[in-house]
Amino acid sequence: MNHIEFLSQTVPADGHWPFVKMHGLENYFVILDRREVAKPFAVEDIIRICSTNVGAGGEQLLTIERPSSEGRAAGAYAAMRIFNIDGNEVGACGNATRCMAYLLLEETRTEEVVIETASGMLKCHRAGSRQISVTLGPISLDWQKVPMSREVDTLHLPLKSGPLSDGVALHIGNPHAVFFVDRLVHDDIPLFAPAIQNDPLFPEGVNVGVAEAIDADSIRLAVWERPGILTKACGTGACVAAYAALKRGFVNSMKVKVYLPAGELKIELIENDMVVMTGPVAFCCHGYIEGRLAA
Numbered sequence: 001m002n003h004i005e006f007l008s009q010t011v012p013a014d015g016h017w018p019f020v021k022m023h024g025l026e027n028y029f030v031i032l033d034r035r036e037v038a039k040p041f042a043v044e045d046i047i048r049i050c051s052t053n054v055g056a057g058g059e060q061l062l063t064i065e066r067p068s069s070e071g072r073a074a075g076a077y078a079a080m081r082i083f084n085i086d087g088n089e090v091g092a093c094g095n096a097t098r099c100m101a102y103l104l105l106e107e108t109r110t111e112e113v114v115i116e117t118a119s120g121m122l123k124c125h126r127a128g129s130r131q132i133s134v135t136l137g138p139i140s141l142d143w144q145k146v147p148m149s150r151e152v153d154t155l156h157l158p159l160k161s162g163p164l165s166d167g168v169a170l171h172i173g174n175p176h177a178v179f180f181v182d183r184l185v186h187d188d189i190p191l192f193a194p195a196i197q198n199d200p201l202f203p204e205g206v207n208v209g210v211a212e213a214i215d216a217d218s219i220r221l222a223v224w225e226r227p228g229i230l231t232k233a234c235g236t237g238a239c240v241a242a243y244a245a246l247k248r249g250f251v252n253s254m255k256v257k258v259y260l261p262a263g264e265l266k267i268e269l270i271e272n273d274m275v276v277m278t279g280p281v282a283f284c285c286h287g288y289i290e291g292r293l294a295a
């Protein structure tokens, strides 16, 4: 039985769900197949499933869903929902999309798959052994789209927290702010990024990237993600950091290597503010987890 066959077993009557845990550059996901179930999870179950002391544990819960009729018409094979560890649903997750694509490619035995998400239809394809490419975007600098609470110059944010200043705010299905520093000091991030993440300028909060330009086509990056965790990698963060670096003149190539604490993502900036992100996926474990449904 492969991973997707394990996931799509009938949920036993005792309500213990088969789960698979995967990671994309040590960004960890618990994945459940809900294509045969209509009712949503209770928020407290999402929080419990993501918590590491119950055996699964992850930085997001991902559910495989049936595509909508619009999704099907656009060629989507399945839909994906993404929940943060606080139970909030989010619009995008780059590392998660690679993992989900790998599972669905295992199921379809094809080279390409389209996944419907809250932020649109994402085209994914194999890019080598356990490497997946995903086309994400469009990336937007529009303050209303980010969203921000008032009009600002999103290429030069009027915000400062310690060494973080003159940042860039962007949207790629979820909100990001990227700050360029001379030297990336990871220990600084939990000290200074929360003030940006929780600033009233961002009514939905924001994922805060701290980036250091290395040369004309590469940057180093760490991301303080919503709801307040420093992850080992953030796929959407890497895409917007590469885009912001080009817009601000820190790199001058359309192909940017982004070095995150857990490894490298390749970001190619293509037409219409779209990007192609390429990176690895890996399996951690699988098992059964209790998951009641919301009333």
Ligand SMILES: N[C@@H](CCC[C@H](N)C(=O)O)C(=O)O
Residues within 6 Å of the ligand: 027, 060, 084, 090, 091, 092, 093, 094, 095, 096, 174, 175, 207, 225, 226, 227, 231, 233, 234, 235, 236, 237
């Ligand atoms: N790690 C993800 C982003 C996950 C969502 C984020 N925490 C948010 O709240 O928007 C990625 O790889 O993109």
